[in-house]
Every structure is written in structure tokens, then in C-alpha cells.
Amino acid sequence: MKITRRSFLKKTLCLGGALVHPGRFLKAAQKATHQWTAGYAKLEARGQLAPRIGQARAIFEECRLCPRECGVNRLAGQKGFCRASSRLRMYSAHPHFGEEVSLVGKNGSGTIFFSNCNLRCVFCQNWPISHEGRGRAIGDDDLADLMLYMQGIGCHNINLVTPTHVMPNILNATGIAHRKGLRIPLVYNTSGYERLEILKLLDGIVDIYLPDMKYMDSDKAAKYSAGASDYPEVTKEALAEMNRQVGELLVDEKGIAIRGLMIRHLVMPNRVAGTDKFTKWVAEHLPKSTYVNIMPQYRVEYKAFDYPEIGRGITVQEFLEAIDWAEQYGLTNLDPRSVAVRDFYRQRQSG
Secondary structure, three states, X not given: OOOOHHHHHHHHHHOOHHHOOHHHHHOOOEEOOOOOXXXXXXXXXXXXXXXXXXXXXHHHHHOOOOOOOOOOOHHHOOOOOOOOOOOEEEEXXXXXXXXXXXXXXXXXXXXXXXXXXXXXOOOOOOHHHHOOOOOEXXXXXXXXXXXXXXXXXXXXXXXXXXXXXXXXXXHHXXXXXXXXXXXXXXXXXXXXXXXXXXXXXXXXXXXXXXXXXXXXXXXXXXXXXXXXXXHHHHHHHHHHHHHHHHXXXXXXXOOOEEEEEEEEEEOOHHHOOOHHHHHHHHHHHXXXXXXXXXXXXXXXXXXXXXXXXXXXXXXXXXXXXXXXXXXXXXXXXXXXXXXXXXXXXXXXXXX
């Protein structure tokens, strides 16, 4: 039976997190065997959170928060590649039900989208936020209140989207919110383009790392992400450090993520993302049971129309080969939605 692109996308969207039975996910994740406490709460109890916040804030004076290392004084109003000042800009905050199964749960992931970005990919689906910086300025106290609001309406975590360039503000807000009762996990939802020195500042604060691994080829990274030719090597080191800090995915008795590394990899047309190399690298450098989400959601956005190589959506076969590579290299903890999509189309093909 012929599979059209329309049916492929429809099935991909229909198999969202809320429609995948959690039992399938729990078989592949470690379950917590003791009472869990947020990392930032432990650091606060040891008197170590405030010094970390101070260290992070000082970086604004000569900003090297990301691998671009612009060196500008953001406290004095200077702006580097990300075009951000030392004050937060936020686009939106709400419960998100389209994230990974274990992040969404019943009440959603408390997702906060920050304006601006240190990578600015030409195919970015959130380009009005990341490229144009749309949003509104808020104070660290306001962010803390938002975190507490998300917790108050039942969200399972605080999901910080594009956090790298505003990390000091996030840490300060976390300290404020914790003193007012914040207790749920922090999710660091990043492009993966992170400096090791900065990640080490986050050690013990971030509970769940949710990084992308966009490319395995430096030329592709430079071409599609504003000259970031060092992206593959920088991100490999970052993923290894994240794994050292939080380890494999850990869930509670309800299947909700409370700690661990969850890697996202977007399948791109014409093998631009290097999925073969990515899955092999994970298998060789991280536990094969690392949570990996092979994502089929690529669509042509923003300036991607100007690049013929990525100027179309992916095909069913491109997605299926991506999942096959992951399994060929022995990865055992793939996102259940992606596996469900794969199984659906394998059945259609065999029928």
C-alpha cells in the first residue's frame, strides 16, 4: 500500500504523547526506588545555590555563556550574537502537551519559551521567537512567580526552552521560587550548543537535560546554523557531561520523568542530520539505554525554502531508516511515539 506524505504526517501527529500507553514507556525507563528531591533544593540545603547564582550573574559582565563567546558586557547593555540583554525576555508560558510522554503526564509540562537564541537555525520552527526576539521583558521575580504558577496548576516540571543565554536569570529565579515553595524538576530544553564550563555550573541544579543533537557534520552545522561549525564536537562533549551529571532517565511510580538525560534528534531530508553517525555515536559513548527521541516532525520553515537540500519534508523511508539505524546500533530506549509510528508504517507496507 502506498504511503503518502499527508498520511505520514497525520499519523505522526495523532500518535502524540497523550495517546501512547504509558506502560510501553515504563518498560524502558528506570523507576525511582526512593523519595525524590529536586537538585536545586539539595544545593540550597547545603548553602551552595546562592554562590552558583552569583557566579552565573558575573558572566554577564563579559558574556561567554555559549560557545560563541562574544565577550560583551550585557550588564552595560551590550548585545552579542544572541541579541539579548541581561534582562529576561519571554514569549509564552503554559502547560505543554506535545512534549515527550514522561514530561507531559496528565497535567502537562510547564513550558516557558525564552526570546532570542545562540544558534538561529535557518529551518527554525520558532523563528519569530528565536530570530526576531519577539516577547516581553520580565524580571527574575516574575519568572519565579511563573514557575510557582505552573507548579500550582499541576504541571509536572518547569520546561525551560532555549535557556542558554539567560541561564543566570533562570538560576536566580529558581532560587527565589524555591524559597517560596518550588519543588518540581527543572528541564533544561536546549539546542545542545553548550560550553562545558557553563554546564558544570548547572551541575546539581538541573534535574532533566533535554538537548538536541542537530548535526554530525561541521559543514552542515555551519551552513544551517549561522556558522556554528563547532556544533557537532561541542555538543558531543555537552551530551557526555549532561549524562555524567544526571545519568539515564528516571521516572516516578506514575511514569513521570524526575531526572536524567533525554536526547532529541530531528530527522532531516537527504540525511542532512547525519542520523547514522548520531545513533552510532550514542551507542559508543553513552549507555545504549539512553533515552533518544528520533523525531519525524521536520517541516520547511523560515529560510529553509532557500536551501534545496532541506527544502522539502522528510519521506516515510527516511524516517524508517533512521529508526532502523538506532536499533541496528543497539539503542534500547527510543521514544515510544516514534516507535509506534515506525510500527504503523511497517504494517502498512507489509499489508
